[in-house]
Amino acid sequence: MGKKAAKKSTTSRGKAVIAVDVAFQQRLARGEEPYEAVEALNAAILVQQILLFIEGREEPVEPGWFAGHARVAIRLVGGRATAEVVKFGRGFDGGPYKWTVSNSGMKSDILQRRPTGPRPTENWPEHIRNEIIRALNKGKPIPSAPELAEFCSKSLGYTPDVSAINKLIKDILANSP
Numbered sequence: 001m002g003k004k005a006a007k008k009s010t011t012s013r014g015k016a017v018i019a020v021d022v023a024f025q026q027r028l029a030r031g032e033e034p035y036e037a038v039e040a041l042n043a044a045i046l047v048q049q050i051l052l053f054i055e056g057r058e059e060p061v062e063p064g065w066f067a068g069h070a071r072v073a074i075r076l077v078g079g080r081a082t083a084e085v086v087k088f089g090r091g092f093d094g095g096p097y098k099w100t101v102s103n104s105g106m107k108s109d110i111l112q113r114r115p116t117g118p119r120p121t122e123n124w125p126e127h128i129r130n131e132i133i134r135a136l137n138k139g140k141p142i143p144s145a146p147e148l149a150e151f152c153s154k155s156l157g158y159t160p161d162v163s164a165i166n167k168l169i170k171d172i173l174a175n176s177p
Contacts, residue, residue, distance in 0.1 A: 017053055017100035020072055024083030031163050034074050034081040040146050040162075041072045041083065045101070052085075055098035124152050124160050125168050132172060142169065 020041070027037035044050040046067055051060035073086045085099040128148050135143055143151070145165040153159040 016103040018103045020052075020085055020099045020101055021083045023050070023101045024072070024081075028081070033166070036145060036162070036166065038072050038074050038083055039144055041101075043146060045072070051102040053100045053102075055100065060102070122156050122158075124156055124158060127152060127156060128160075128165060128168055129172060132169070145169065 024037055045052045046063045048063055052066060053060055070085050070087050072083050075082050075084050131151055132142050145162045148165050149159050149162055
């Protein structure tokens with residue numbers, strides 16, 4: 001038997017929404033690692049590529065409020081990674097809440113889009129290696145694959161696939177002293 005389709009709901013204004021965990025599972029199905037998927041969801045919510053809703057409310061959650069009060073986090077349930085919105089600040093009255101995200105935001109995720117046109121003329125892996133070295137020399141953590149994809153997009157006009165960037169990061173770490 002085939003898999004059941006994920007149940008979709010809508011806000012009363014007709015916007016298609018899906019549960020936060022469904023969005024997380026979609027990212028895992030695309031090959032993202034769990035922590036990478038959660039980080040990408042949080043980043044997309046903060047820049048409104050994906051709209052976050054609380055059940056029963058028409059308007060999406062403001063990114064500024066989300067930044068100061070909540071995050072999408074991983075929870076292990078029966079040995080399976082799931083995602084949920086967790087609070088870490090004040091501003092949560094009542095609850096528990098059912099959180100949903102815009103389905104259209106998942107489909108048009110900027111991290112999966114690439115500009116059309118010819119292949120890059122510059123060596124994007126070299127640019128990423130240099131960016132990682134810059135971060136480490138400054139004592140900062142290695143930028144995430146989505147951040148590095150954005151960096152390439154801005155500096156080279158080409159957005160490499162996030163999974164290719166993750167593979168490059170793993171290769172760099174495996175070959176470093």
